[in-house]
Amino acid sequence: MSSFLQFLFKGISVGSLYALIALGYTMVYGILQFINFAHSDVFMLGAFFSYRLAVKLDWLTPSPIQATALLLMAMAMCAITGFLIERLAYRPLRHAPRLNVLITAIGVSLFIENTGQLIFGKNVIGVRSLPQLPEHVFHIAGIPVRAVEVIAVVTAVALMIGLQALVFGTKIGRGMRAVAIDHNIAGLMGIPVDRIISFTFIIGSALAAAAGLLVALTYGQIKQPADASWVLYGLKAFVAAVIGGIGNLPGAMLGGLLLGLSEQFVAGYLSTTFRDAIAFGLLILILLVRPSGLLGKRVVEKV
């Protein structure tokens, strides 16, 4: 029983991180019907930006306020990065064939990884040089849970509630939903479509930045920018978005959680060797049983 709860808590914490990243994939897909391959690189940058900021500001053992400030600054930097990616690389191809955009996205991804190596180096940044959170351990239902994991879940949930309020409770959110349905009709409503698309990249990238910081804290290390683990993490988050129904926000959250939990339970009860295969097993299953995803209505295809 106690191991069950342990897997449950761990699954929720990893799952909420997948969900944060999945939201960026799903928002961009919802609005442009294309998979932003550079999204996992923005996520990676979130980890490096926050680490570099912590070093620069000498906040390696940050107070809660400093930690929040680091998070917000990293989110802002990644938001700018996401804005620039869309503006410089994708917007000129708005009316180009989809394959061109896809190849460009892969190019952007390689560019960020290589530039990242130049700037941040090729070494793993270890736990001791990371911003140190108090290694406090909570007890939830008698199970010890690390503080970072609680913080990760709380932060992720808070951001997701904020996103939900933005998309479903504000004028700009209504504009986003309209653009996701039809760019032309949205334009006829007086909605500045290009500005909404920029905004979507800004929000998705900011969420990915938060995930980058939280992942670094959770695992206690930051792998070098071109390390395959970033892409794998991003790919899993993308799978989570597809499982939930790509283009659907609650779907991305549900998919992330489901994936995180399945991984932990399979790794816990069966074998850790299967852990990374779970995502792709679930993907195949969902594509066979319900190709539009758990909460998706529209047909997945187009790429």
Add this chain to the structure above:
Amino acid sequence: MALLEVKDLDIHYGAIHALKGVSISVEEGQIVTLVGSNGAGKTTTLRALSGLVGASRGDITFAGKSIRGKKPHEIVRVGIAHSPEGRGIFASLTVRDNLELGAYSRNDKAGIASDIERSFSRFPILKEREKQAAGTLSGGEQQMLAVARALMARPKLLLLDEPSLGLAPQIVHAIFRIIREINAEGMTILLVEQNAHMALSIANHGYVLETGQIKMSDDAKKLAASDEVRKAYLGG
């Protein structure tokens, strides 16, 4: 000077030359109609006015200023609202969301709220369906929503693309009565229709478009009575 002035407009879709030197003008306070058979270029003309397609030649002047090359959302801001062919309702959003989206270019919250109430009193069925997904409305109700939504922008000129499309005759009559009412309240309207009979019966002025060119331009009553129009568009 006319509210809307289109001069020598040429539109291409790749190699397809959809409009060839189209000139039309719309006087303030009037209903002007553009009739013609399927594929003549009526929708293309309205899409050009709204900035959804770019012109390769010609000019579009609205209230004395050129609007050619402006983006769709900028054109809404200068005062042109467009209810598109096929109605363009956001089916998965509620009726109220659709109306609010029509007012996206505005920031006067109180004015928007009172205009929504006005839509509801003009179209009581929309009030009943306020919180329903717009896709659950009937065709006629969706057309009413499309018109109400376009009016939410408080335009000076209303573009209507085939409001009668796919509707039963009774509903078509109701829609046309509403169009006339809106015009009587002072709205200038450019109405595109395949149903030339109905359109010419409520319009002040009419244009006949054929394969991308204006073939006739005259007082709507005279057009409706002319042999050519009756043969080609009014079934004899």
